[in-house]
Amino acid sequence: MKLYTHCSGCGDEITIKSSATDRRKLKLEHGDQIQVNCHHCGKKEKQHLNKIYAEINSLHLFIACAASVILSIVIWLAFGVIGTLLILIPLSLWLYQLNATRNFNKYFI
Ligand SMILES: [Zn+2]
Structure with missing residues (x-):
């Protein structure tokens, strides 16, 4: 399973490295927000866990x-x-x- 979100600056997909299988476990690892860094535009931001999505790897x-x-x-x-x-x-x-x-x-x- 691959976790991802989208950069609010450029809209590029940001992959999140985590072994969490649901949002509860992701919350235990990172809290309500997770720090992400866009490799396309370099923007660093915090994304709420509800903006993190999963797809088949x-x-x-x-x-x-x-x-x-x-x-x-x-x-x-x-x-x-x-x-x-x-x-x-x-x-x-x-x-x-x-x-x-x-x-x-x-x-x-
Ligand atoms: Zn970006």
Whole structure:
């Protein structure tokens, strides 16, 4: 899951590095506001947690898909059709991220 907000100066997307899975945990880490720094225009500002949004991290999904395809081929060659079950790994990761993203964006402080 990727957390982001938008710069009030230039509107560029600012990625927030945190392992928080919902706004309550983000509030425990940072309080009601989080200090962000726009890499596009250099503006430093505090954003309220309700202006932080979550989306599925497509890089993690791509890595999981690529790894499962490679592992599926190797295991399929060695053990047969059972190797195709590894395709469930990126599917379960996608479902997990979809649920986490939905829960994050649904709960406001
Ligand atoms: Zn900016």
